[in-house]
Amino acid sequence: MKPYLYLLGLKKLAKKLKGNEVVHVGIRPYGFHAGNVLSLVVYPYLLCRETEKNHKKAKFRFKISINDYEQDFLDGPNYRKYPFNIYPKNSSFQFMPDEMGCCKDVVDHWQPIFEKNILNIKKTFPNITIDFVRNSSLKNKYYFKLLLLETLRNPDEQAKIFTKYSGKKVLKSPIQYAGIICPKCRRAHGKTTAHSSDRIIWECNECGFKKIDKYEAYNYWWYHKAMLTARLKILKVQVAMSGGDHYSEGDYNIRRKFMRKYFRNFKEPVMLFCPTLVAKDGQKMSKSCNNSEYADIKKLIEVAETNFGDEIKIYDSLIKKIKNEKEYNCIF
Numbered sequence: 001m002k003p004y005l006y007l008l009g010l011k012k013l014a015k016k017l018k019g020n021e022v023v024h025v026g027i028r029p030y031g032f033h034a035g036n037v038l039s040l041v042v043y044p045y046l047l048c049r050e051t052e053k054n055h056k057k058a059k060f061r062f063k064i065s066i067n068d069y070e071q072d073f074l075d076g077p078n079y080r081k082y083p084f085n086i087y088p089k090n091s092s093f094q095f096m097p098d099e100m101g102c103c104k105d106v107v108d109h110w111q112p113i114f115e116k117n118i119l120n121i122k123k124t125f126p127n128i129t130i131d132f133v134r135n136s137s138l139k140n141k142y143y144f145k146l147l148l149l150e151t152l153r154n155p156d157e158q159a160k161i162f163t164k165y166s167g168k169k170v171l172k173s174p175i176q177y178a179g180i181i182c183p184k185c186r187r188a189h190g191k192t193t194a195h196s197s198d199r200i201i202w203e204c205n206e207c208g209f210k211k212i213d214k215y216e217a218y219n220y221w222w223y224h225k226a227m228l229t230a231r232l233k234i235l236k237v238q239v240a241m242s243g244g245d246h247y248s249e250g251d252y253n254i255r256r257k258f259m260r261k262y263f264r265n266f267k268e269p270v271m272l273f274c275p276t277l278v279a280k281d282g283q284k285m286s287k288s289c290n291n292s293e294y295a296d297i298k299k300l301i302e303v304a305e306t307n308f309g310d311e312i313k314i315y316d317s318l319i320k321k322i323k324n325e326k327e328y329n330c331i332f
Contacts, residue, residue, distance in 0.1 A: 003252045004272040006244065007308045010043065013239070013272055014050035020059040021238040023047070024269070026228065028067050029093050029107040031287035032114060032328065034295035034314055035277035039243045040064065040118055041297060041330060042304045043274040047241075048125040062130045063235045064118060068094040068107045069135040069222045071188070073288060077171060083249075084162040085171045087179070088188040092221040094136055095186040107134070117297075117330045124332075133235070135227060140216060144230045145197065147262055149215065151178040151226050152194040158226055161257050166250035177223040184209040188221050225251065229258040232269055240269045244276040244310050245284055275304070278313045285314065296320040297330030 004013045025040050032040075048058035071088035079086045090096070096106040103109040115132055122128060138144045151158065155175045163170045179192040180200070185207040193201040197215040204210070211217075232240060232255075242251065252271055259266040276284055279291035286292065299318050322328050 001268065001270065003247065004270060005247065006273065006275050006310055007046075007304070007306075009272055010047055010274075011050055013270065014047060015054050017051060017056070017239070019051045019056040020061070022061045022063060022236055023239040023241055024063045024065065024232060024235060024237040025241045026065040026067055026224070026231070027114060028070055029110045029114075030072075030096075031292060032110065032117065032294075032325065033285055033287060033292035034300060034318065035243065035285035035292070037117070037295045037297060037300065037330060038277050038304065038312065039241060039274045040114070041121065042301050043241060043272070044118075045121050045124070045301060045332075046305060047272075048121065048128060052125075057127055058125045059127045060129075060239075062118075062121075062128060063237065064114065064130060064132045065231055065235075066107060066111055066114070066132060066134045067224055067227070068092065069220060069227060070224050071221055072096045076174065081169075082171050083168060084159060084166070085174055086223070087174060087176055088221050091186050091188050092181055092219070094219060095181060113325055113328060117328065120297075120329075120331060133231075135222075135231065136219070138231065138234055139220070141230075141234050143233045143263065145215060147226060147230045148178055148220060148222060149194055149197060150262060151222065152192055152200075157261075158258075161254055161261070162225070162250075165253040165257060168250075177226055179221055181219045181221060182207065182209055183211060183218065225254060226258060229255065229262060232259070233263050233266060237269045239272060241272045241274065244273050247273040248276070248310075275307060275310055275312045278311050280314060293318075294320045294322045294325075294328055295330065298332040301332060 051058045073089035074086045075089040076086040098106050098109040155177045159170050159175045180202045182204040187206040189206050190204040202211045279285040281291050
């Protein structure tokens with residue numbers, strides 16, 4: 001099995017699909033810039049359209065997972081040079097305050113914005129379904145719990161996979177890909193020791209709080225690469241759609257190795273990678289890099305439907321000026 005890459009890959013895949021597959025796309029709940037729109041709106045829209053060009057009704061079941069268990073920001077010895085020696089700067093998105101102050105947390109702020117914009121696809125393709133799933137809601141699902149506990153106990157095993165398939169150097173320490181969020185101060189800095197699902201010990205480096213309790217008693221942060229494997233299994237995903245930066249990081253082979261290592265009889269989903277959206281500064285667009293822009297969705301679709309490369313570069317006519325992100329509505 002090979003990955004389906006960019007527009008040519010999308011066209012090839014659309015010829016093979018029935019049109020009713022479960023399609024997964026994930027997003028960090030921290031902004032909805034043009035790069036997010038490319039993978040969460042533009043490429044799902046184009047997949048539906050290409051499918052119907054092949055005389056099949058688009059009835060896809062889209063699962064949009066909201067990564068509220070992901071780290072709020074990356075920290076580590078040098079997280080750009082050593083991206084697999086990382087940990088949360090403060091906490092998970094689940095407990096990150098809303099910067100605008102209008103919602104309880106950043107997830108409650110951004111999820112309605114995602115929903116309003118992504119659901120516009122249904123105006124053109126009314127037979128598809130779109131469900132939004134917070135990762136935290138999967139915590140007690142069997143496969144989620146199984147792999148999260150394995151990540152807590154044996155992070156070195158996952159580091160070996162990252163080293164082999166990413167081409168990146170991994171330092172011997174720190175190696176940690178999941179941990180508890182302190183029940184008292186909501187910070188991620190501390191020591192998690194998972195003896196069993198019934199006896200997990202938390203010792204907080206921030207407030208000194210200590211606790212011994214069952215798996216279900218805690219909230220967690222979890223690095224997205226391992227967490228994706230659990231989501232794909234639980235949601236019975238048949239097509240995994242991701243940004244092109246994941247392909248360049250080796251995620252195609254990393255994911256396949258995780259699936260085979262941790263879950264037997266895992267029917268691997270096909271993987272479609274859309275282009276990386278490049279900001280004006282020449283870097284991948286990212287809110288954390290302060291180079292993000294909102295997209296004029298109609299014009300971005302027009303560019304994407306003729307771009308067969310691995311990158312799409314933003315330029316002025318593709319940008320939509322927005323003063324308040326809650327007003328953003330990519331009607332097309």
